[in-house]
Amino acid sequence: MTFGALIDRTFRDFLEVVSEQTAQAPISSTVATGASTVTHDDVLTPEEAARLAVGAFVEINREVMFVTAYDSGTRQLTVRREMLGSPLQEHASGDMLRIAPRYTRHTVFETLADEIDGLWPGLWSVTRSEAFELENALWWVPDVYAQDIISARAQIGMSGWEPIQVHREPKLADYPDGMPIRTTSLPKNSRVQVEYRRRLVRPTSENDTLASLGLDASWDMIVIYGALATMFAGREFERETTEYLSQVLAMAVPGVELGRRSSVGAAFLRVRQNKLDNAIRALMVEYPIEVEMHDPLA
Numbered sequence: 001m002t003f004g005a006l007i008d009r010t011f012r013d014f015l016e017v018v019s020e021q022t023a024q025a026p027i028s029s030t031v032a033t034g035a036s037t038v039t040h041d042d043v044l045t046p047e048e049a050a051r052l053a054v055g056a057f058v059e060i061n062r063e064v065m066f067v068t069a070y071d072s073g074t075r076q077l078t079v080r081r082e083m084l085g086s087p088l089q090e091h092a093s094g095d096m097l098r099i100a101p102r103y104t105r106h107t108v109f110e111t112l113a114d115e116i117d118g119l120w121p122g123l124w125s126v127t128r129s130e131a132f133e134l135e136n137a138l139w140w141v142p143d144v145y146a147q148d149i150i151s152a153r154a155q156i157g158m159s160g161w162e163p164i165q166v167h168r169e170p171k172l173a174d175y176p177d178g179m180p181i182r183t184t185s186l187p188k189n190s191r192v193q194v195e196y197r198r199r200l201v202r203p204t205s206e207n208d209t210l211a212s213l214g215l216d217a218s219w220d221m222i223v224i225y226g227a228l229a230t231m232f233a234g235r236e237f238e239r240e241t242t243e244y245l246s247q248v249l250a251m252a253v254p255g256v257e258l259g260r261r262s263s264v265g266a267a268f269l270r271v272r273q274n275k276l277d278n279a280i281r282a283l284m285v286e287y288p289i290e291v292e293m294h295d296p297l298a
Contacts, residue, residue: 001209001210001217001220002206002207002208002209003109003112003113003203003205003206003207003208003209003210003213004206004207006112006210006220006223006224007105007108007109007112007206009220009224010108010112010224010227010228011103011108013248014224014228014245014248015102015103015108015228015231017241017244022098022099022100022101022102023044023045023048023051023098023099023100024096024097024098024099025040025041025043025044025048025096025097025099026040026041026043026093026094026095026096026097027039027040027041027060027091027093027094027095027096027097028040028041028075028093029093030090030092030093031060031090031091031095032090033081033088033089033090036078036079036080036081037076037077037078037079038058038060038065038076038077038079038091038097039074039075039076039077040075040077040097041075042075044099048099049072051099051100052067052070052072052077052099053067053070054067054068054069054070055067056099056100057083057084057100057101057104058077058079058097058098058099058100059086059097059098059101059104059105059106060089060091060095060096060097060098061089061095061105062086062087062089062104062105062106062109062206063081063082063086063087063088063089063091063106064082064083064086064104064106065077065079065080065081065083066079066080066083067079068080084104084106084107085106086104086106087106103231107231108227108231109203109206111227111230111231112203112223112224112227113202113203114227114230115222115223115226115227116200116201116202116203116213116215116223117200117202118226119200119219119222119223120147120199120200121147122276122279122280123200123216123219123222123276123279123280123283124147124197124198124199124200124214124283125197125198125200125214125215125216126150126195126196126197126198126287127143127146127195127196127198127214128193128194128195128196129141129142129143129146129193129194129196130191130192130193130194131181131192131193131194133190133192134172134175134180136185137183137184137185137186138169138180138181138182138183139166139180139181139182139183139192140172140175140178140179140180140181141178141179141180141181141194141196142177142178143178143179143196143198144178145198145199145200145201145214146178146179146196146197146198146199147179147196147197147198147199148168148196148197149166149167149168149179149181149194149195149196149197150195150196150197150287151163151194151195152164152165152166152181152183152192152193152194152195153192153193154183154186154190154191154192154193155190155191155192156186156187157187157189157190161193164183164184164186164192165183165184166181166182166183166192166194167181167182168180168181168182169181179194179196181194197287198214199214200213200214200215201213201214216279218279219279221275222272222275222276222279225268225269225271225272225275226268226269226272226276228265228268229265229266229268229269229272230265231265232263232264232265232268233263233265233266234263234265235263235264235265237264242264245264245267249267249268249271
């Protein structure tokens with residue numbers, strides 16, 4: 001699954017359900033990065049078109065724009081680009097113009113990305129990589145996201161792989177983007193492989209796959225529920241939307257309800273924490289973190 005597909009799922013299943021739909025129309029031609037006008041196809045109802053007044057915000061892909069003029073006859077908007085911190089993008093004919101969205105795609109992108117970024121140190125991926133020798137007994141794992149070592153092994157000459165003891169060294173000025181490790185002295189031309197915990201990677205593109213970010217397939221709802229808790233905090237919903245979200249939460253974790261004293265955001269946060277705790281326990285069972293015991297009398 002790509003990160004873009006995770007965004008689509010968040011919109012489809014939670015943000016634009018029942019009464020929360022956003023009016024939209026395809027754009028009629030390419031919008032270059034230097035353009036200041038956008039024209040849309042004639043598919044809007046009069047009520048939807050009326051929302052394209054001066055001062056409205058619209059969005060195409062992840063770029064938010066501010067409407068400074070609108071000609072209803074030609075269906076052309078004059079806009080200011082890159083609003084609300086969104087990225088400047090080129091847009092193709094047929095891309096959807098979303099009118100005054102309650103949740104912009106840019107906001108959802110960044111909120112989901114924040115959730116993934118914040119899962120460390122509770123959750124992490126496990127990676128194996130070959131290390132490169134810098135000098136005698138000092139090796140370097142070329143991964144900026146490497147955190148700590150699970151196991152290591154060495155191949156000496158034509159022999160097979162044998163487990164070895166290694167420990168992490170402080171960062172090296174000449175090799176800042178990786179993990180330096182110290183081994184026992186090994187013969188020349190030995191090979192070293194390290195299995196290590198790797199911090200999850202913050203997405204930078206919708207084309208990033210969840211696997212490339214280090215996100216296990218079973219953790220997607222932890223990320224979505226956490227993002228929803230942030231976006232729903234303090235919000236009031238239509239009754240039918242609240243009922244729908246209540247059903248979703250009840251299916252995710254039996255017994256969770258949206259009562260009078262429970263906001264939607266708080267309920268999603270509880271469900272997210274429940275799923276996160278379960279994922280952390282499962283990960284710790286598979287990869288327990290070793291604790292070094294030191295004798296204070298030694």
